[in-house]
Amino acid sequence: MSESNGEIGVGMVGHAFMGAVHSQAWRNVHRFFEVPLTPRLAALCGRDESRAKEAAAKYGWAGVETDWRTLVERDDVGLVDVCTPGDTHAEIAIAALTAGKHVLCEKPLANTVAEAEAMAAAAERAAARGVRSMVAFNYRRVPALALARKLVEDGRIGEVRHVRAVYLQDWLSDPAAPMTWRLRKEKAGSGALGDLGAHIVDAAQWVVGDLITGVSALSETFVRERPDGEGTGQVTVDDAALFLARFAGGAVGTFEATRYALGRKNAMRLEVNGSRGSLAFDFESMNELSFFDGDAPGAEAGFRRILATEPDHPYVGAWWPPGHLLGYEHTFTHEVADLLTAIGTGTDPAPSFADGLRVQRVLAAVEDSAAHSATWTPVGG
Amino acid sequence: MSESNGEIGVGMVGHAFMGAVHSQAWRNVHRFFEVPLTPRLAALCGRDESRAKEAAAKYGWAGVETDWRTLVERDDVGLVDVCTPGDTHAEIAIAALTAGKHVLCEKPLANTVAEAEAMAAAAERAAARGVRSMVAFNYRRVPALALARKLVEDGRIGEVRHVRAVYLQDWLSDPAAPMTWRLRKEKAGSGALGDLGAHIVDAAQWVVGDLITGVSALSETFVRERPDGEGTGQVTVDDAALFLARFAGGAVGTFEATRYALGRKNAMRLEVNGSRGSLAFDFESMNELSFFDGDAPGAEAGFRRILATEPDHPYVGAWWPPGHLLGYEHTFTHEVADLLTAIGTGTDPAPSFADGLRVQRVLAAVEDSAAHSATWTPVGG
Amino acid sequence: MSESNGEIGVGMVGHAFMGAVHSQAWRNVHRFFEVPLTPRLAALCGRDESRAKEAAAKYGWAGVETDWRTLVERDDVGLVDVCTPGDTHAEIAIAALTAGKHVLCEKPLANTVAEAEAMAAAAERAAARGVRSMVAFNYRRVPALALARKLVEDGRIGEVRHVRAVYLQDWLSDPAAPMTWRLRKEKAGSGALGDLGAHIVDAAQWVVGDLITGVSALSETFVRERPDGEGTGQVTVDDAALFLARFAGGAVGTFEATRYALGRKNAMRLEVNGSRGSLAFDFESMNELSFFDGDAPGAEAGFRRILATEPDHPYVGAWWPPGHLLGYEHTFTHEVADLLTAIGTGTDPAPSFADGLRVQRVLAAVEDSAAHSATWTPVGG
Amino acid sequence: MSESNGEIGVGMVGHAFMGAVHSQAWRNVHRFFEVPLTPRLAALCGRDESRAKEAAAKYGWAGVETDWRTLVERDDVGLVDVCTPGDTHAEIAIAALTAGKHVLCEKPLANTVAEAEAMAAAAERAAARGVRSMVAFNYRRVPALALARKLVEDGRIGEVRHVRAVYLQDWLSDPAAPMTWRLRKEKAGSGALGDLGAHIVDAAQWVVGDLITGVSALSETFVRERPDGEGTGQVTVDDAALFLARFAGGAVGTFEATRYALGRKNAMRLEVNGSRGSLAFDFESMNELSFFDGDAPGAEAGFRRILATEPDHPYVGAWWPPGHLLGYEHTFTHEVADLLTAIGTGTDPAPSFADGLRVQRVLAAVEDSAAHSATWTPVGG
Structure with missing residues (x-):
């Protein structure tokens, strides 16, 4: 299950610089913050399987996927973390929200206003169903x-x-x-x-x-x-x-x-x-x-x-x-702590996709x- | 005489903040710099005679004038220092240059481009006659x-x-x-x-x-x-x-x-x-x-x-x-040192009125x- | 086994401030550094069992001990990390070294020169048997x-x-x-x-x-x-x-x-x-x-x-x-990275107990x- | 006269670095501060007459002396400013105080405690006759x-x-x-x-x-x-x-x-x-x-x-x-402003020779x- 026994399965798309620092946050957040949900690093997604496996091993992810479409449909994934270049944010994030997964999306939210509008609209629809989303402006943390x-x-x-x-x-x-x-x-x-x-x-x-x-x-x-x-x-x-x-x-x-x-x-x-x-x-x-x-x-x-x-x-x-x-990495730990708290308490986290659209x-x-x-x-x- | 025995008579128009700091520079420059001309603080000009006299006494000026037109015509004044608000710069500076006096003019050079153009033109004509001019961008010093x-x-x-x-x-x-x-x-x-x-x-x-x-x-x-x-x-x-x-x-x-x-x-x-x-x-x-x-x-x-x-x-x-x-005041000392050196050596100082126009x-x-x-x-x- | 399959079992004595930051280092070091041995957080030791269990859960340790004597004898512990007040350093560290465990000891090495001398001597004897020791002057990192x-x-x-x-x-x-x-x-x-x-x-x-x-x-x-x-x-x-x-x-x-x-x-x-x-x-x-x-x-x-x-x-x-x-915590990550590298490559890490004695x-x-x-x-x- | 018409004649012994900066203070203090006495730069004293004359011209002193004993006896000198190396402070300052001259003495007050004690005693005796003294710890200003x-x-x-x-x-x-x-x-x-x-x-x-x-x-x-x-x-x-x-x-x-x-x-x-x-x-x-x-x-x-x-x-x-x-020089301007005020108002300035002795x-x-x-x-x- 994606959220059970106080855990939430996380699937991360992308494993470059942002993937590395997000992984550190997911691995450690519950060691310092009283979060209602403990992240389980379910799977990391990258197109090249061998590189994805190497990254998963290094950063502590249980498995890998090579197609984000599979990742966002996995039952054991409750939250999708989008760490890819901006041109793919809209497609992945909207699919994940549609699949009922909470989403953390790297900034900038998208490459165009049209994409960002679609994402903000998807986020609003998802929120009505209790599905949360956040754009990763980590400097707020x-x-x-x-x-x-x-x-x-x-x-x-x-x-x-x-x-x-x-x-x-x-x-x-x-x-x-x-x-x-x-x-x-x-x-x-x-x-x-x-x-x-x-x-x-x-x-x-x-x-x-x-x-x-x-x-x-x-x-x-x-x-x-x-x-x-x-x-x-x-x-x-x-x-x-x-x-x-x-x-x-x-x-x-x-x-x-x-x-x-x-x-x-x-x-x-x-x-x-x-x-x-x-x-x-x-x-x-x-x-x-x-x-x-x-x-x-x-x-x-x-x-x-x-x-x-x-x-x-x-x-x-x-x-x-x-x-x-x-240091720098702690801003991400704070970010996911806030996101997990919002999910666990049923509130909308900030910055929202609407903030990202602005x-x-x-x-x-x-x-x-x-x-x-x-x-x-x-x-x- | 305005320039004789290694001295140059200075007439200063205006005696507020800029007048005070310029006076300090004129009084002391030759104590620190090997300038070819020693400034003689001939007269300070202000419209209110009693206030002008008070300022002259305080800042060390030998006499006062209440009309800048008189000041710029005085035989014992070889250099006119314009420390008034910007709306009067053009008129005073051009008159002084025309009268053959070197001019130091506070910044901004003028209130309009047209005035500044007239001033730069006057400065260029004056330079051809060996009369020097400088705009007081003291931060260059x-x-x-x-x-x-x-x-x-x-x-x-x-x-x-x-x-x-x-x-x-x-x-x-x-x-x-x-x-x-x-x-x-x-x-x-x-x-x-x-x-x-x-x-x-x-x-x-x-x-x-x-x-x-x-x-x-x-x-x-x-x-x-x-x-x-x-x-x-x-x-x-x-x-x-x-x-x-x-x-x-x-x-x-x-x-x-x-x-x-x-x-x-x-x-x-x-x-x-x-x-x-x-x-x-x-x-x-x-x-x-x-x-x-x-x-x-x-x-x-x-x-x-x-x-x-x-x-x-x-x-x-x-x-x-x-x-x-x-400190702050020393930038003015440097400024008048450079100006006196330019006058004494027959070169054009910078920043020129043309720089001020730019x-x-x-x-x-x-x-x-x-x-x-x-x-x-x-x-x- | 304490060192097998590229892993080393760590036992940590003490779980206050230093225990928290050491735990963070042990948990994450291999995510960033190519260390020859991956730390396994075998057991945390504290005298109060319920507080020790709470700390172990929070910081990610597999088990607890309430007597450090037991900890240092455990087969699955290859390295003992001493995070207690200074009066206990000598006893614990020497026992661990004698038991053939590598030791990381918080600073100051001891409360007296006599204790520090005994520790340095024990460290020297242990080093002859390939057992390593380091005093935790983290600011070197x-x-x-x-x-x-x-x-x-x-x-x-x-x-x-x-x-x-x-x-x-x-x-x-x-x-x-x-x-x-x-x-x-x-x-x-x-x-x-x-x-x-x-x-x-x-x-x-x-x-x-x-x-x-x-x-x-x-x-x-x-x-x-x-x-x-x-x-x-x-x-x-x-x-x-x-x-x-x-x-x-x-x-x-x-x-x-x-x-x-x-x-x-x-x-x-x-x-x-x-x-x-x-x-x-x-x-x-x-x-x-x-x-x-x-x-x-x-x-x-x-x-x-x-x-x-x-x-x-x-x-x-x-x-x-x-x-x-x-940030601050990374100095400890660097410290344990250097220690693990020394253990893995069979060299003596610095600062040694002899440095601590100095x-x-x-x-x-x-x-x-x-x-x-x-x-x-x-x-x- | 040494103090008349609101003026006080100053005699300065020594004209190296300290002499230069003291001169700047004496020349300008009354341009900025409302001092009860305006300093008149009566004479500068140096053993080499030609170098003393050069310094006097550069720094604005009216005359020179080559023997400080003559300087401290001059009728037109009301204040002696001691800018020499420390081994001569005691002799000059005590002679000046004895001659009824106010004294400003560079720091350190003397080269030995015995000299400083003699100076502080002389200063105390002089103060009883209205003669003031100050040691030039300019950083207080x-x-x-x-x-x-x-x-x-x-x-x-x-x-x-x-x-x-x-x-x-x-x-x-x-x-x-x-x-x-x-x-x-x-x-x-x-x-x-x-x-x-x-x-x-x-x-x-x-x-x-x-x-x-x-x-x-x-x-x-x-x-x-x-x-x-x-x-x-x-x-x-x-x-x-x-x-x-x-x-x-x-x-x-x-x-x-x-x-x-x-x-x-x-x-x-x-x-x-x-x-x-x-x-x-x-x-x-x-x-x-x-x-x-x-x-x-x-x-x-x-x-x-x-x-x-x-x-x-x-x-x-x-x-x-x-x-x-x-800047640096202004600390000296403040120093002589305070000294002139003390002299003019009949109070003892600080730091006193007793402070210098301490x-x-x-x-x-x-x-x-x-x-x-x-x-x-x-x-x-």
């Missing part, structure tokens, strides 16, 4: 960012005026770096925009508690051909995407996603300035949140570096004593604007 | 930024791909902060854009050694009425201006100027990512430059915090031992784009 | 610190002149914080000295590649009574220990361990200054190493922040892409000096 | 450190438990750096100890508001011979001095002064941990104070970076807007302890 969200919710930042979000990596700085599926539009949908931009759009909208209503954007591909086996391949996605944004509540923002910021390895940064306070975060120091409390007396005011490792910080109580840092609409508006000389482009919906 | 420029010039950054520039202050965060001339379009030309944006546009173009060719912009006025004596006054300038930019050489950039970034006091920040290296600077730590050398072996690479206080850093040899920091054209394109829904707007010229 | 060690080894720091090491926590700042075994001399041996000081003594000696030859020390107990159930208990250990040190190679150092540095949560910091370079590390930013390369041209020199998350940094290749941070001798000299008005005290050996 | 002092005074740090003070420079790291008077005991009294250690002893005692009662110390001379013209000269002072300390109020501390901390240019750092709060300061970021407020709710607590550039921070109101940084006694205890194997040495007095 960084304790320091969850604390940021809480400070905004508690009114400590006041009316938000400025958002400044960048996601900087540098692995394409070198023109000799090889081709990958991430550089092909038909697989990845977009480049830095969907891979990195999706994270900061979701994080910004979530932390601020507001939606982007319009954008003006430009994008650039700095290196258009890359080595691919013996020859070269065409890069058909953006290397960098930049945009200005307005939020419904009146805030203005700048966003930038790039893989060419030499020296920045995973600088997912978010700054928020409001009428009462300000926030600053950088994933390269992911255990820290900078908070400026505008209510403090002027002579004592300053950005305080909160080491978000105290027991009363979000998620941290499950782990180690203060100052004993968490991000997708922003990305689509960005692409549209960039394709039309940065023309101001309202976010659809 | 921060040693750490001058070092940044040098690293780009030396090819250490390679081909520039990304520019990220913000200038964040917070003195308008409080809606109860009072009106000032800086919030009136007819005096200041624009708000955060001209006051702060001008600095980062000049700094970015200078450090990168390239020009912005087009922009997409938005601006916002968060608080439209402010206390003004007994009533309230209308704020007629932008509180914040944000724009995307493309550079002639292929780089893309984001720019933001605001007076609402609560907790940021003078965060003039510049980041540059190139194919060989990266740079990061924040004026709130103005003695430091962060430099990532992409040529270093991967395992040893990292942003290095260069404390730009070594004798072989620009301007620093004139001052104190390593680690004995310089900045003005970017600001005008930003205003234009912001007024037309962020439409992509080429920079005129 | 922080990638950034392992990189520090490598830079010293490669000669990049030159002749070491200064060592500056502190380990700052603040959980006793509040006089109302309750008693624990860590505050009783008979259980813990010492206070901040053994708990925190042991780490920085080992880390300093290891990174520098040199031994401390003498110390001058003082210690202090700021709060001598603490709430303990209904009454109060006597604190019989040091709250803070500070000492000066000389190294065999000529370097001088300052060391400080305290639990009263309000606001510092786990600030295990190490600074090294040599004739060619300098290093700085702070565990609160554990993914970073600051390195000053004295060979760089003066105008470009600066402490570089190396984000030690590159594939060619120690241990990192097994994990995530650059910039995707590791640390113990420094701690003893510190206690001695502190008890005798900071008299200079050579480190025995 | 760093706004961020003055704010630190205020926070302690206001009880925000609570009972102080830990002091951690280092003063790190690196100009002797290179064994080829040449001899200077600073490396000869007969001129400088001591090496890093008197030059750098004196600053951190004074700063620590002042910020904490408590006195050091005993020390255990070691010192080291890493390079004993240095190039000196054509040959080599003996270094007869310490290159580094380290000590443990106890304060009267129960705090414990570590102190370190060195000129061999490669990469640290002027890292005068002070950390204080108390029962209610903590402070951290580093002169290399001299405009910042880090303050941990232990009264803040745990989840919001963190070290806040206070940019000490607000109008209500000590000394700052006289200068520029927030975020427009001050520091001297600590330095003497450190030397004593270091000479006797780190034996615990009470501070005399």
Whole structure:
């Protein structure tokens, strides 16, 4: 049975980078969190059987499938975890939801708004039957960012005026770096925009508690051909995407996603300035949140570096004593803990596919604007 | 005589914040730099005689004038320093140049492109007669930024791909902060854009050694009425201006100027990512430059915090031992040292009025784009 | 069998904080590292059976024992992991080694030099029979610190002149914080000295590649009574220990361990200054190493922040892409990976019990000096 | 007259580094601060007349003297500023005080306790006649450190438990750096100890508001011979001095002064941990104070970076807007502003010669302890 004796069978599609880190979360979540359901790593799915078997052995999955259609129909699978490139998300996730399986889907939700709409609709129908779905914007589960969200919710930042979000990596700085599926539009949908931009759009909208209503954007591909086996391949996605944004509540923002910021390895940064306070975060120091409390007396005011490792910080109580840092992988453990809790308690987890669709609409508006000389482009919906 | 016995008579128009810091530079420059001409603080000009006299006494000026027209005609004045609001720059500077006086003019060069064009033309005519002019983009004289420029010039950054520039202050965060001339379009030309944006546009173009060719912009006025004596006054300038930019050489950039970034006091920040290296600077730590050398072996690479206080850093040899920091005012001392050297050696100083005009054209394109829904707007010229 | 089919049975004594983090390492090490032996979590040992069973279930151990004597004799246990308070280390570890079990022992190795000597002797005898032992100075397995060690080894720091090491926590700042075994001399041996000081003594000696030859020390107990159930208990250990040190190679150092540095949560910091370079590390930013390369041209020199998350940094290749941070727990995964590799390849792992003894001798000299008005005290050996 | 028409004639002995920075302060103090007396730069004194004249011209002094005895007797000199090496402080300062001149004396106050005692006694006698004296511990005038002092005074740090003070420079790291008077005991009294250690002893005692009662110390001379013209000269002072300390109020501390901390240019750092709060300061970021407020709710607590550039921070109101940084030289401007105010208002300025003597006694205890194997040495007095 997929959910019985307090267990839930998990089937994971894809076993590259995301598969590895999701596996770690599924294997360990119940060792730290009081989840109502313990995950059983039922099967991992990959098209090449021998590679799938190798991955299953390495990551601790009981079996393998080579066709995701079989996986989503297995009786012993109650939850499908979609870790494939974006072009397959819609088909797999909708099939799984239709089959009555809970779904965790990697971000961006899809490669197009149409796919994302179909997915959100499927998720809504499934929810009516008690089937849950979540899109894997794992940065919502960084304790320091969850604390940021809480400070905004508690009114400590006041009316938000400025958002400044960048996601900087540098692995394409070198023109000799090889081709990958991430550089092909038909697989990845977009480049830095969907891979990195999706994270900061979701994080910004979530932390601020507001939606982007319009954008003006430009994008650039700095290196258009890359080595691919013996020859070269065409890069058909953006290397960098930049945009200005307005939020419904009146805030203005700048966003930038790039893989060419030499020296920045995973600088997912978010700054928020409001009428009462300000926030600053950088994933390269992911255990820290900078908070400026505008209510403090002027002579004592300053950005305080909160080491978000105290027991009363979000998620941290499950782990180690203060100052004993968490890392990247723990955001996934938190994610599946929340998902399992939602399933077990019969509630809808967040971020939902509808949240994923909202991000997708922003990305689509960005692409549209960039394709039309940065023309101001309202976010659809 | 205006220039005799190694001295040059200086006349300064305006005596508010800029007047105070310029005075400090004029009084002390020759104590640290081997300048060919020693400044004599001949006269300070202000419309209210008693206030002008008070300022002259405080700042060390020999006399006062209440009409700048008289000042620029004085025989004992060889250099006119324009520290007034932007609406008067063109008239004063052109008159001074016409009268054969060297001119130092505060930034932004003017309130309109037309004024700036007239000023640049006057400067060019004057230069043909050996009369020099400089626009006071003092941040070019921060040693750490001058070092940044040098690293780009030396090819250490390679081909520039990304520019990220913000200038964040917070003195308008409080809606109860009072009106000032800086919030009136007819005096200041624009708000955060001209006051702060001008600095980062000049700094970015200078450090990168390239020009912005087009922009997409938005601006916002968060608080439209402010206390003004007994009533309230209308704020007629932008509180914040944000724009995307493309550079002639292929780089893309984001720019933001605001007076609402609560907790940021003078965060003039510049980041540059190139194919060989990266740079990061924040004026709130103005003695430091962060430099990532992409040529270093991967395992040893990292942003290095260069404390730009070594004798072989620009301007620093004139001052104190390593680690004995310089401050804001010293950028002005460096500025007038360079100007006096240019005058004394018969060369044209930089940034020229033509450089100021280039900045003005970017600001005008930003205003234009912001007024037309962020439409992509080429920079005129 | 304890070692068969590529597996090794592990028995862990103790299941508090250290037990939890060791369990996580044992459960996951083979998912990331190519270890010659896969750990099988055979049994966890705790005196209270029901609490031991609860812990075993939570942490994934197959069974429990309530007497460590039984555990160390079990046929299916090939490795004993000692996570108990220091007063029991010697007895358990020596019994395990005598029984032919490999041993991982938490730090400090023991509560006295005599115990540590007996342990080191037992370890040496065991090693002759192919039985391995390691003391759990996990900070040697922080990638950034392992990189520090490598830079010293490669000669990049030159002749070491200064060592500056502190380990700052603040959980006793509040006089109302309750008693624990860590505050009783008979259980813990010492206070901040053994708990925190042991780490920085080992880390300093290891990174520098040199031994401390003498110390001058003082210690202090700021709060001598603490709430303990209904009454109060006597604190019989040091709250803070500070000492000066000389190294065999000529370097001088300052060391400080305290639990009263309000606001510092786990600030295990190490600074090294040599004739060619300098290093700085702070565990609160554990993914970073600051390195000053004295060979760089003066105008470009600066402490570089190396984000030690590159594939060619120690241990990192097994994990995530650059910039995707590791946390506290991963140091233990690295530790057991190294131990399993040593066992599998028939080599002696480090840090050995002899290394632990060397640390113990420094701690003893510190206690001695502190008890005798900071008299200079050579480190025995 | 020495004090008339609101002016005071200043005579300065010595014109090297300290003379340059003192001159800048005397020339400009009244441009920023409302001082009751305006300094008139009457005469600079140096033994070599032509070099003295050159310095006087450069720094703006009206005349020169070649014998300090003549200077201190001049009628137009009301204040003597002693900027010479430490071996001459006592003789000059006592003569000046005896002649009824106010005295500003560079630190350390003297080279021996006996000299310092004589100076403090002379200062006390002079004070009875309205003649003022101050020792130039300029770091008390760093706004961020003055704010630190205020926070302690206001009880925000609570009972102080830990002091951690280092003063790190690196100009002797290179064994080829040449001899200077600073490396000869007969001129400088001591090496890093008197030059750098004196600053951190004074700063620590002042910020904490408590006195050091005993020390255990070691010192080291890493390079004993240095190039000196054509040959080599003996270094007869310490290159580094380290000590443990106890304060009267129960705090414990570590102190370190060195000129061999490669990469640290002027890292005068002070950390204080108390029962209610903590402070951290580093002169290399001299405009910042880090303050941990232990009264803040745990989840919001963190070290806040206070940019000490607000109008209500000590000394700052006289200068520029927030975020427009001050530098090293301004500490001297603040110092002479305070001294002139004290003279004008008939009060005794701080730090007094008695404060300087207190520091001297600590330095003497450190030397004593270091000479006797780190034996615990009470501070005399």
